[in-house]
Amino acid sequence: VAAGTARGAQLGVLFRSAGALEAASSIEVACFDKTGTLTAGKPAIIGVHAADDRMLAYAAAAERSSEHPIARAIVDGARELVIPEAREVVATPGSGVQAIVDGVRVLVGTAEFLQLAGVDVPADDKFPGATLCHVAIDGRYAGVIAVADPPSGEARAVIDRLRAMNIDAIMITGDREAAAQWIAGQVGIERVHAGVRPNEKAAIVAAEPRRVAMIGDGVNDAPALASADLGIALGTVTEIAAASAGVTLMRGGIGGVPTVFALARAALSTIRRNLVGASIYNVVCIPIAAAGLLSPILASAAMSLSSVTVLLSSLRLRNWPPE
Structure with a gap:
């Protein structure tokens, strides 16, 4: 191990x-x-459909404190805009984030996240391979940000x-x-x-x-x-x-x-090989020693040799080559 x-x-x-x-x-x-x-892990904005001119800047404000790659892409995409401060930021893992920006409530996240807050979200199939971040400002749908990674x-x-x-x-x-x-x-x-x-x-x-x-x-x-x-x-x-x-x-x-999996399999294979080898060694040598056919000194040396053999077998893992 x-x-x-x-x-x-x-x-x-x-x-x-x-x-x-x-x-x-x-x-x-x-x-x-x-x-x-x-x-x-390096997503970027590939499209924005805005029904409100504040949409991208407000979305970036809400996402600015997040470490999620999608959030970082939104913030990077808005770096040329004036991004206001957000407060009362609450993130719902796997769904989205809500915050107060310039005194209004802003939601950024999945369509389901906005719908649960009572916002009607229109269907959007313009970006089939992208992640869609829908945005609502003050309870009204404000647009969508398409991010691709x-x-x-x-x-x-x-x-x-x-x-x-x-x-x-x-x-x-x-x-x-x-x-x-x-x-x-x-x-x-x-x-x-x-x-x-x-x-x-x-x-x-x-x-x-x-x-x-x-x-x-x-x-x-x-x-x-x-x-x-x-x-x-x-x-x-x-x-x-x-x-x-x-x-x-x-x-x-x-x-x-x-x-991870290959090395673990090699390690467990080595453990099993050592266990079987040591067991066979003891099954053979202990009766011989008990019968007096080996001197105590030779029996002690043989037992030490068993331990050394197991150790050397295990140390072979130090040079295990990743495929």
Whole structure:
């Protein structure tokens, strides 16, 4: 276990406990968040439909304190505008944010988020592959901001590698179906759960009958990370998500996900090999020593040799090559 976790640290994979290493060795399903995990995490505004001239500046004001990549894209897109101060900011994970800006209530989030607040949201299919952030000002619909985030450059290779390891990949995201399916098609994921709230993510993970890992990077993913047999957090993860995960990828990105499972399998294989070898050694040698066929000095040396053999076998993990 020590050799496996040490080799993981060298490769940028931090196993927080021996239990995490053991759990990683038996994973059959890997569930991925979308934004910032399967995507590059550098979204940008690709379109704005505004029914109110204040819409983009007010949306940026409400989102300015958020660390979510979509929120950062909105703020960056409004950097040439005068962004007023927001107060009484309340974020609803997986749905949106509300705040008071210039004395009026501003809502920014999903269509469902605005509808629950009594705002009529028109249908918009102009940006099928984008994430849509709808905005309401003072109880009236003010427009929509379309944000697109391209797939991570390593996502396709990671999914292919997991498939070769007989690990199924699933996407679980709070984004709308069209945007989720577009990213899934780009990276090779067939099973998608879209429009999912954070607590629903946890329920989907908990309902999976096979051994499941959850990979995510945000506050929205914390309940699902905690519900999975193994939570894997990215290096850019929030403190809440990191506390819920058994493994952290220190180098950021999902490129290390296959390494987590492959190294854990190698470590558990080594443990089993050592256990079997030591058991056979003792079954053979103890009766010989008990029968007096070995001198006490030779028996002591043989027992020490058994321990050294197990140690050397374990240390081979220090040079384990990631594929």
